[in-house]
Amino acid sequence: MSRLCERCAQLLQDFVNCVRRLSAAIMEHLKECLSALSECCCLNRRRSRVRQLYEPVLLSHERKAAQEFLKHMETGIHKSLVGKESLHAMTVLAFSEVADFQESAAMYYVFLNQNLHTQLPPEFLEPYHPLLQSSDTVVQQVASSSLLHFLLEGNVSKELIVQVGLLEDILEMMESGDPVVQYNSCSCIMTLAISESNREAIRNARGIVPLLALAKSYEPRVQQSAVGAILNLTRSEKIRGILCQEGALPVLTLLLQSADSEIQYYSCASLSNIAANQEHHKAMLAIGDKFLLRMLVSLMSSSVQKVSSQACLCLNNMASSAEVRVDLLHMDIMPLVLFLLNSSNKEVRQASITLLCTMSHSPGNLDALLCEELLQHLAMLMRMDRANPVVVIHATCTIQNLSRPETIEIIVGSQCFEELLRSLLDPNKEEESLQYVATCLAELAKSDFTRKQLIKRKDEALMRCLVRLAARLEHRELSFQAATIIKYLSHTGRIAVDLKPFMKDVQAYLMNFLSHPELRFQQMGIATLRSLCEDPEFSEAITHGRLKEQLEQVRQQTEETQALLRTVISQTDSLNLKE
Template sequence: MGQLCGRCMQLLRDFIGFVQRMSSDLVQGIKECLTLISKCSCLKQNSSKTRQLYKPILQPHERVTAEEFLQHIETDFEMSPLGKDPLEALRTLSFSENPGLQQSAALYYLHMSQHMNIPLPVEHLEPFYALLRSADLEVQQMSSLSLVNFLLEGNIDKELVVQMGLLEPILDLLESEDPTVQCNSCACVMTLAVSESNREAIGAARGVTPLLSLANSYDPRVQQNAVGAILNLTQSDKIQEVLCKEGALPVLALLLESPDSEVQYYSCAALSNVAANVQHHKALLRPSDRFLLQTLISLLSSPVDKDTLACAELLQSLGTLLAAHKTDPVIVGHTACIIKNLSLSKNHQRITESCCVEGLLQTMLLTDTQEDSLRYVTSCLAELAKQEGAMLHMVQWMDEPLTKCLVRLAGQLEHPEPSFHAASVIQHMIGHEKMMLLWKHHIGEIQAYLKNFLTHQEVRFQQLGISTFCRLRADPEFSLAFGKSQMAKLLEQVRQQTEETQELLRAAMCHEDS
């Protein structure tokens, strides 16, 4: 048997369509289809007679409607795109079994969705059911896109779309193998899910599972819209439970590491909505090795813009967390790291106005035996102290116990990072009258850590020591104390070492050039 020609392939497609429709004349249709194929020229020589037997599926009334519709498009579209006659024609073409006619209807709707700025009448939603159910890929693409456009422009009532029965075909299109159809159908669900009643309908129709599947799509457009739809669904407590049962939390946690900032934002916001419900906290923290916590911290240190994240409510929550768990080194460390990462996104003013600064200072008094926690806390304070406003706010909270704590930490060189950060905070606070009075109670301890800094192997310690020395020396009492302790002699040694190093470098560079 030879290879089937195009006409016979079309007949086979029609046969498949007959089977799918399960019409009453199924058996007769199969017989006629097989008879036509058997008489085709690709199998026998009597080709001319067989060609005359083949007719495209186009009913007489459909032909007339198509001709009238074409004439309407050419002459009257701008005047009456939503008239009664076009609607009847759209119904006829949309429910036709001929893909070409369905494409015409879908194209008409797409054109309307791109140019119309008035609400789409309810009766125009009916043809969408047939178009979304079409077996033709182009019809699916155009009709789903036009529906997205209508929804985004507010030309269709979102709850009415569900009431008209269009949710089911939209959800079916989520399982399409075509990325464009997937993208459009996800966008439809995302837009529809802004309504509470629609969210419940989507959950009841088992729309969560295909969305979670598409959230892992390799197509960035599909993934963005799928995760955006999930975000809108998380605004419902009922759907949150469904999402958790369907395994959404690990999926969303992994998407926090996506290179796409849109996906990062949608998944983070979705997790935030779920985290607002106490009953889901255990499920959120279930993944091993504190995966979610570590990923959130990593996300905060990424270049993604976080002004939007540092809202007053979040900062208030972080401050409350520090106050309630100030003896827990893990919570204190992670909270301090989050605050620091937020401060890197130019949120200093919001942080200063919150209770976070006070919380960080107070936890410093209680975490002296936990190096990791101290490292995060002092690092955050050192970052904030670089900003004049935040530093002035810190000065307001400083008292003798906090001053003593900072000086002691600066002198603990066995913990180099907390030592350096504490000394950095001290250096930024020099010059304020209140702090100078407090520092004078610890002149000896300050001199001791400055000597260690000046002889430290790391240049950053030496530079911080010199900078602090120069600022403190402007005060008569510190200047007198430095003179008696021969700090000037130590500085001279550092200067000589620096000059020797510079000479060696110049010699090395000259040798390389020659």
């Protein structure tokens, strides 16, 4: 079973606690109710004369089922919770027109909720149809509650619920005037909508409009479950478009102002999923002249951490547009983002660094003073979450985005630069994190100032690390970026001294680069060799080694390619002249 979210887990726990408190009373009630009903000869007082002629046959059949059910509960229930006898009796009682009989069948499902620890047999879903369609509100309440419990516990396959046609019954219950029934039906849809196939089935069954209607309910729990169901539906791109067409955006935006933090969270997360597609941004920004942006910025300061985190993530999706980034800067969002970087909550820190990374793209108006303050906060975060790849990757990308001629010295002089180097040297770092760190350092190494600072360090561990990473051609991009840093450093003419202890390893990775099928690797190898050959020892080693042969082979291939190109260009020019 898919892992439940915090909201659903709490809902399930509340339900289980309630059932446990009532379990003894439920069994007693079932026995008393069925016993009395089985002996009663007049269950419905207001019947027509024609109807009364039919009653004895029907009631006799139902009384017999009730007696069998009662007998089974007293003698055989502990042997078989879901046996043929109980199924037959439940089916008869569930299809009865007598509300008390139906209620007894529904109550047995509640008993199963507490005692069944395996999958509910598919045939036991059949009695749910008449129970969910019952005209008796109590029957609908009890039946829908037990079905919800089965779904949350995983005793019933979510796909099977749709296959046997119970989805339509659940959707019809949304139109009930009873808030308990509405809540249970929305919660069932929320649980069913976890899978893509079920989301499609809900869409085809026209379940979106009723959910939007209940999202405006005055009952907080109904509203909460309806918006939770909408959130799971927004995981489908097709349904996002339909939601927008059906007017979901104004509804979800207004719900951001709800006093219920769960409703705020579900609404914010739904909008975040919708905002993942830039095609919806225009409609989202049109609501109340960018009212949505102002609400999301306000929710960043929420005391409920998951709401604050989700607001950052929604803004991050919106900020993929340069126009939105400018609007957010005018709303003075940066102090809020920097404040959240120091949050005690991991999810908030991750969400805020993700938003900061997006905001650091141009256009921006980050002056040197703000850049320096930003780097201070960023360095603190990188120290706190060194092992968190989400933080490492987004912090690294942020530094790279901030890298401009006027900010290079500020970056290299900051603690962030030290954290980048520390990350590169960390043997436990994942390949993806190392790739982003190496790419950022390669970008910084384009500057003379950065190269001078790195050469001054005479850091043997750093040189060894760069050579080792450059040799890891199985991780192609990481290898290329590490080699790029070495190439930039070799431009100074002084790095050869620091590389001499690893001369054989340098030659080995350069040999692999020269024989690599990608042209950029060959060019990188040639450019690095050209710089290193200025050192006599490297020049001697290259001249009398396999690298010389490989260079000659590359030269011949290049000449052959150039000759072919000249031939093709000449033929093309001739054809053009004839035309």
